[in-house]
Amino acid sequence: MLLSLEGATVRFGGRAVLDAVDLQVAEHETVCVLGPSGSGKSTLLRAVAGLQPLDAGRISLAGRDQADVPAHRRGVGLMFQDHQLFPQRDVGGNVAFGLRMHGASRGEQADRVRELLELVGLPGARGRAVATLSGGEQQRVALARALAPSPRLLMLDEPLGQLDRSLRERLVVELRELFGRLGTTVLAVTHDQGEAFALADRVVVMRDGRIAQSGTPLEVWRRPADAFVARFLGFENVAEATVTADVAVTPWGKIPVPADAPQGTRTLLVRPAGVRLVPDGEGPRHTVTARTFRGTHVAVRLQPGDGDGPRLEAACALQAAPEVGDEVGVEFDAAEIVVLG
Amino acid sequence: MSPAAAGRAAAKRRGTAARLGLMALPVAFFAVFFAYPVTAIVARGLKTDGVWRLGRIGEVLAQSDVRQVLWFTTWQALVSTALTLLIALPGAYVLARFDFPGRQLLRAVVTVPFVLPTVVVGTAFMALVGRGGLLDELWGVRLDTTVWAILLAHVFFNYAVVVRTVGGLWGQLDPRQEEAARMLGASRFTAWRTVTLPALAPAVAAAALMVFLFTFTSFGVVQILGGPTFATLEVEIYRQTSEIFDLSTAAVLTMIQFAAVGAILALHAWTVRRRETALRLVDASRTARRPRGAGQWALLAGVVATVAVLLLLPLAVLVERSFGDTGLGHYRALTRDDGGVFLVAPIEAVGNSLGYAVAATAIAVVIGTLASVALTRRDAGRLVRGFDALLMLPLGVSAVTVGFGFLIALDEPPLDLRSSWILVPLAQALVGVPFVVRTMLPVLRAVDMRLREAAAVLGASPWRVWREVDLPMVRRAVLVAAGFAFAVSLGEFGATVFIARPDNPTLPVAVARLLGRPGELNYGQAMALSTILMIVCAVALLLLERLRTDRSGEF
Numbered sequence: 001m002l003l004s005l006e007g008a009t010v011r012f013g014g015r016a017v018l019d020a021v022d023l024q025v026a027e028h029e030t031v032c033v034l035g036p037s038g039s040g041k042s043t044l045l046r047a048v049a050g051l052q053p054l055d056a057g058r059i060s061l062a063g064r065d066q067a068d069v070p071a072h073r074r075g076v077g078l079m080f081q082d083h084q085l086f087p088q089r090d091v092g093g094n095v096a097f098g099l100r101m102h103g104a105s106r107g108e109q110a111d112r113v114r115e116l117l118e119l120v121g122l123p124g125a126r127g128r129a130v131a132t133l134s135g136g137e138q139q140r141v142a143l144a145r146a147l148a149p150s151p152r153l154l155m156l157d158e159p160l161g162q163l164d165r166s167l168r169e170r171l172v173v174e175l176r177e178l179f180g181r182l183g184t185t186v187l188a189v190t191h192d193q194g195e196a197f198a199l200a201d202r203v204v205v206m207r208d209g210r211i212a213q214s215g216t217p218l219e220v221w222r223r224p225a226d227a228f229v230a231r232f233l234g235f236e237n238v239a240e241a242t243v244t245a246d247v248a249v250t251p252w253g254k255i256p257v258p259a260d261a262p263q264g265t266r267t268l269l270v271r272p273a274g275v276r277l278v279p280d281g282e283g284p285r286h287t288v289t290a291r292t293f294r295g296t297h298v299a300v301r302l303q304p305g306d307g308d309g310p311r312l313e314a315a316c317a318l319q320a321a322p323e324v325g326d327e328v329g330v331e332f333d334a335a336e337i338v339v340l341g
Numbered sequence: 342m343s344p345a346a347a348g349r350a351a352a353k354r355r356g357t358a359a360r361l362g363l364m365a366l367p368v369a370f371f372a373v374f375f376a377y378p379v380t381a382i383v384a385r386g387l388k389t390d391g392v393w394r395l396g397r398i399g400e401v402l403a404q405s406d407v408r409q410v411l412w413f414t415t416w417q418a419l420v421s422t423a424l425t426l427l428i429a430l431p432g433a434y435v436l437a438r439f440d441f442p443g444r445q446l447l448r449a450v451v452t453v454p455f456v457l458p459t460v461v462v463g464t465a466f467m468a469l470v471g472r473g474g475l476l477d478e479l480w481g482v483r484l485d486t487t488v489w490a491i492l493l494a495h496v497f498f499n500y501a502v503v504v505r506t507v508g509g510l511w512g513q514l515d516p517r518q519e520e521a522a523r524m525l526g527a528s529r530f531t532a533w534r535t536v537t538l539p540a541l542a543p544a545v546a547a548a549a550l551m552v553f554l555f556t557f558t559s560f561g562v563v564q565i566l567g568g569p570t571f572a573t574l575e576v577e578i579y580r581q582t583s584e585i586f587d588l589s590t591a592a593v594l595t596m597i598q599f600a601a602v603g604a605i606l607a608l609h610a611w612t613v614r615r616r617e618t619a620l621r622l623v624d625a626s627r628t629a630r631r632p633r634g635a636g637q638w639a640l641l642a643g644v645v646a647t648v649a650v651l652l653l654l655p656l657a658v659l660v661e662r663s664f665g666d667t668g669l670g671h672y673r674a675l676t677r678d679d680g681g682v683f684l685v686a687p688i689e690a691v692g693n694s695l696g697y698a699v700a701a702t703a704i705a706v707v708i709g710t711l712a713s714v715a716l717t718r719r720d721a722g723r724l725v726r727g728f729d730a731l732l733m734l735p736l737g738v739s740a741v742t743v744g745f746g747f748l749i750a751l752d753e754p755p756l757d758l759r760s761s762w763i764l765v766p767l768a769q770a771l772v773g774v775p776f777v778v779r780t781m782l783p784v785l786r787a788v789d790m791r792l793r794e795a796a797a798v799l800g801a802s803p804w805r806v807w808r809e810v811d812l813p814m815v816r817r818a819v820l821v822a823a824g825f826a827f828a829v830s831l832g833e834f835g836a837t838v839f840i841a842r843p844d845n846p847t848l849p850v851a852v853a854r855l856l857g858r859p860g861e862l863n864y865g866q867a868m869a870l871s872t873i874l875m876i877v878c879a880v881a882l883l884l885l886e887r888l889r890t891d892r893s894g895e896f
Contacts, residue, residue: 051794071797072805084795088813097809101800149800 274336386592458832709777
């Protein structure tokens with residue numbers, strides 16, 4: 001393992017911001033830590049970088065304990081959330097900074113800066129002032145700066161956080177391709193699940209300083225570990241249910257579940273695509289309370305008939321979507337139902 | 342010990358060692374050249390045969406003339422402060438929020454008096470309102486026998502403190518905050534009262550306390566303008582020490598002043614901390630706009646007129662008097678060694694002053710920079726904050742006491758500096774250090790911690806981080822601080838008057854001596870020498886104004 005955390009704990013005034021975190025990152029792997037703000041993910045990066053001392057546990061890089069190693073000797077790169085480019089240096093000066101610190105000659109510095117600026121798609125930008133860069137360009141310079149000293153582990157804190165959506169979607173693909181080509185080991189944190197899923201070989205979901213789930217993007221997406229992870233991934237239809245054989249009793253009525261589902265009182269996730277609207281009278285009755293156009297489909301919000309159960313979200317084809325106030329029946333597709341935990 | 346605990350302990354040890362290393366020199370400097378001389382002179386006054394006679398405190402305080410001095414010191418400082426705020430706040434507003442031709446020039450002009458030596462200020466006001474002064478000639482009005490001369494000179498001197506401290510912040514307050522209040526239904530005045538005023542209040546309080554401190558401890562101005570009638574504590578300490586040789590009274594007065602100054606500084610530190618709390622600050626160059634409407638133009642005109650009458654006129658009169666009827670006669674007389682007042686030609690004081698000031702600046706910058714860096718380390722604790730307050734003390738502790746303390750404390754091995762030229766720069770640096778620290782601290786504190794972290798992660802050791810990240814940002818601040826220290830050293834009077842050797846007077850000392858002697862020629866020479874001193878200070882200031890970052894320093 002290149003990076004290994006064992007029981008890593010950081011407390012701020014008695015509150016554990018990192019709570020006994022165990023995490024491994026293998027060489028050439030891209031791991032994305034996903035969590036809401038305040039879940040401790042930035043602290044995790046800072047602890048690995050050596051900017052935040054641990055209160056308990058250990059961090060090792062390539063098998064060597066890092067407790068005594070100050071930040072500047074750890075040989076890891078960190079791209080800060082708001083880039084933190086040095087304002088009084090130009091682009092070239094920023095990218096060359098780490099190389100200078102490691103004693104590279106002027107010639108080496110110049111070659112490497114040119115190489116990296118080309119790599120991040122900013123050839124010829126070396127003489128530009130940092131203040132003249134757009135958000136996307138700053139992000140690229142910050143990446144080039146972090147990559148320049150060839151860190152054994154590259155860490156990214158909300159790498160695309162401040163960019164607009166289309167740029168973000170394009171950059172995430174570029175980054176994934178770049179890291180694959182360079183064989184960089186990457187530990188990134190983000191609150192955006194789309195970004196995490198697109199970037200990572202493995203996703204780690206954090207909650208209140210603890211790891212809630214770890215797995216490939218597909219695994220996490222298909223089987224969220226618990227209600228928190230499911231809700232954080234954007235699923236609304238999460239409710240308590242009693243599972244008996246292949247049927248679950250829920251506030252939305254009886255729902256078929258996969259035959260091998262765990263039994264008893266469970267948390268149930270119904271993907272919106274697994275909710276089919278049928279004419280009123282067939283299946284449990286629901287009232288449409290809202291509809292939201294989502295481009296590829298319409299998200300319809302439904303209120304169960306008795307009026308006070310949790311709402312249910314359904315994904316509808318564009319034409320077939322009912323109007324607000326309509327009364328409809330619902331049917332469920334067992335393949336889109338997940339019994340959690 | 343677990344590895345994590347060991348690492349934490351190691352990091353903490355490194356941090357503590359680095360901080361102690363940085364603080365060692367400033368602490369040693371203050372211990373040897375401030376605490377030791379001041380304690381020595383207080384002990385000399387209050388200790389006989391190894392026994393402290395604290396009863397003297399009560400005896401001295403019971404004297405009616407001492408109580409009178411205390412009362413005068415306090416009320417003139419209060420009135421001076423109120424008057425300064427009243428006159429300077431409109432100026433702060435105009436310079437912060439209006440954009441008009443000559444704004445930079447006006448800003449520089451109002452700062453000139455602050456770096457002028459108090460002796461020059463006193464002399465300039467003598468020339469304006471004193472016997473044979475401009476007002477005397479024109480209308481037969483003399484103010485030098487009244488307290489007004491002192492009050493006006495104090496306003497003159499401290500106008501810049503208010504404009505810099507309050508105006509600096511005012512210019513950086515986000516106007517959109519007020520606009521937000523307006524959109525929520527507040528009238529223009531209500532928006533100002535409920536949004537801007539509370540944000541400014543700590544800065545106004547800090548400025549008021551600084552003015553109070555400077556006027557409470559005023560020496561040169563009162564010495565020259567006060568005549569026999571008016572004396573502040575500082576002037577009385579000087580009188581008791583050098584004329585009456587009553588060291589025990591001087592010691593008690595020093596302690597009283599020390600206590601008062603300590604209280605003022607504690608209050609000041611508290612208001613500064615409050616000022617640093619989350620305000621939305623923006624670039625000052627974006628908040629100023631051209632005045633609109635008759636009211637705003639009238640305000641601008643009023644401020645310009647005030648500056649012209651109150652700040653420029655005294656200086657103009659000073660220059661005019663330096664020529665007198667003789668053309669350059671007074672200046673020429675400065676170059677002659679008449680063997681009367683000095684052992685050397687008065688003009689040599691210029692060279693002495695410059696030499697001393699350069700040395701004092703170098704000392705103040707080194708000590709002040711080390712102290713500032715120690716104060717901005719992230720792990721700075723309570724001890725370090727106490728150190729911060731300590732650094733300000735030389736501003737308020739009687740310079741006369743320090744000067745005399747130097748004479749009696751630093752006169753035996755291993756520290757026999759009495760005959761060494763370094764004594765004068767050391768005393769002057771003591772007053773320069775607070776200015777260096779106050780100029781550098783805001784800039785150093787404004788450096789984003791994460792920039793330093795970014796450098797560390799890229800492989801920079803703590804020392805490299807400072808050189809690569811902090812230094813480029815504070816380079817200008819260091820120069821500005823050096824300029825201030827230079828001007829302050831050049832004008833230092835209270836301590837220098839004791840320790841400058843008769844054959845090596847500094848400019849302010851020479852001016853005071855010339856003024857102390859009768860005769861038209863001496864008076865003219867004093868004016869001429871003051872003019873030279875003013876020009877040297879103004880040049881230093883104008884150079885510094887070009888360098889100045891537009892951050893709100895505290896001076």
